[in-house]
Amino acid sequence: MASEQAPLPFGYTFAAGAIAGVSEILVMYPLDVLKTRIQLQTGKPTAGADHYNGMLDCFKKIVKNEGPSRLYRGITAPILMEAPKRATKFAANDKWGKFYRDLFGQQQMTQGLSVLTGASAGATEAFIVVPFELVKIRLQDKASAGKYNGMVDVVVKTVRNEGLLAMYNGLESTLWRHILWNAGYFGCIFQVRQLIPKAETKKGQTINDIIAGTVGGTVGTIFNTPMDVVKSRIQNTIKVPGQVPKYNWAWPAVLTVFKEEGFGALYKGFIPKVLRLGPGGGILLVVYTGVMDMFRKMRDERLGKQL
Template sequence: MGQSEQKKPAQFNILPKIINGGIAGVIGVTCVYPLDLVKTRLQNQPIGPNGERMYKSIADCFRKTIASEGFFGMYRGSAINILLITPEKAIKLAANDYFRYHLSTNEGVVSLPRAGLAGGLAGLFQIVVTTPMELLKIQMQDAGRVATAARAAGQEVKKVTALGLTKQLLRERGIFGLYKGVGATGVRDVTFSVIYFPLMASINNLGPRKADGSGEAVFYWSMMAGYEAGTTAAFTVTPLDVIKTRLQASGGQKYDGIMDCVRKTLYNEGVSAFFKGGLCRVMVVGPLFGIAQTFYFLGVGETILGMDKHKSI
């Protein structure tokens, strides 16, 4: 809910929340997608025997990607991400509000443990969409890095598309091919949501309220609450995100599950490898959730459905 606690409404309206979440996700991911692509490539790039690597920093990755693939190369894999981010964010944000509603007291108060439980359940529900979305996104993003290296070696490069990848995964592994890395995705998303939602709500409750008597925080405070909570949660789960990214990427080192990925990464690269792309991830997730949370609270779904958002939840 993320606003000052009031008497619990008699009914929870899920449809406008789903609409709000979908709109929030599309706007948020469109704004930060280039940074997300850089994060993926930094996390999954191989290191040579003498420490050589393709990208030396965030700025270097941006420069080399644009030089080799053009500006729109920064949006490689974005179509599938934007398409699936609508149900993903709709589920995540709406489910958190739904569980918070049912776990709150009659006065609308949600204790910290119950807020964490609501967030965790929201994170668990979203992986149905998140896993295939991120699998395709990561493989599309990483395909650019692999293609650049292949061209540099004088090899022929076959164009990779999201539809082609989907057909290949379905042909080779069936529907479960789209759920490669689902365990790591679940661990990351549940942990993230347990941290993010209670922290965001707590920060949001501390800010100045609107003058309309609704009890809602002013928009810039909601954006800041989403940004700060998103940044904190994103940094905390960076090691889990690195593991998930490596399990889902198509090239490079192969892993037999989460523990094998942890073992091989520690052996080959050390502890610091689990924080690869961490700064970039924080730069992606903080603004993404700040923007998404703000648009979610605007209540576009209620407006479309002709509902008074101050009288519904």
């Protein structure tokens, strides 16, 4: 198993995380667009073109009314974000894991340390992704389609109209979202790997990683979807001087959504989100593990030539 082998320097874990992240987003991005559209929808769905009665209805209406290319609108920001985001996720998880093992005097990772490590890695990751997430959300929203001409235009107009710090709108909710997802993701990966038979072949290891990563991604999504809903709304809110935004802080925003729209609204966009991040979590883990194994092989071959 990759986690039991000799550790590689930080640069290798960072590069492997970056490759894994970009691979996942290229495959799963349209589901993220569907998720965001549904999350930004307030009130009860109607039969109009601007309202969606679920994931399939959202997909059909986007393709019919806006064209298939709209399913990839805003992908530049996530692509630019995915390398540092996923790289930071795995590299930070590796570093925090070593820190906590030393802090608590543990030779091996435990279930509790896996959850704590994942949460810490999620908090670290959140600081990287907030500006990219804000750009992505505003490009994905149909109401913003005529406001921005692309990623750079979003940044310019946001900074000009709302101030530089507006690029970090939603930082608190993003912190909660990533802490909850990563705690569930890495905690479940540890637990699932303990429960399933240890792989004896490379193919078996890949299957185990798919299972562990998919379970981890699904559980993480169940934990963090309410925070993802309010994060989307917070980041899509234009700050107006002198006005207190309806969605501002994470937990009060959760309460507002619950009071006005019911508990189910906190899980808007859950199906496309879990369809992306469940299998997406498996893709991440498989690619990351595969790239790390390749790096180890290259290192070992290089060391062998030097002997």
